[in-house]
Amino acid sequence: MNDKASTSRRTARLHTPTSLGAEATRDISGALNALLADFFALYLKTKNFHWHVSGPHFRDYHLLLDEQADQIYATTDPIAERVRKLGGTTLRSIGQISRLQRVLDNEADYVTPQDMLAELRDDNQQLVARLREAHATCDEHGDVASASLIEVWIDEAERRAWFLYETTRKSE
């Protein structure tokens, strides 16, 4: 048996049976894997700011960002497992995350607390837009289960954006 045949026989083991078609598996898995990379990137950025925030509101911001990071991290396993249930394969490495992520890293030595919160607010709003796009892809293929999970993740991202928005508001 040549290498290609043995590789395709081994990967066939990863083709979970599903009543959705091959096109649905490809499109929805692609959308979910890109989102998974975004969730991991946003998780680490939120933790980065949780660790490096400073100033008079330290305790509030430090705790808010930890709470948000926990919520973001909690979505990662359900996303990856959803891809497997659809018969797709999911992320295998940090390197793969860095190639797929659309959330931009922030490796600056110092970021003001206001800039941290504003950046995360924008990231969460962009995440909402991408989640809506993925929801439309699920709708096209009749994948109600992925769509239903995505609806919860949209609500959570909107909540994070709301808290970040209120926290960055200037007092009147």
Ligand SMILES: [Fe+2]
């Ligand atoms: Fe911590």
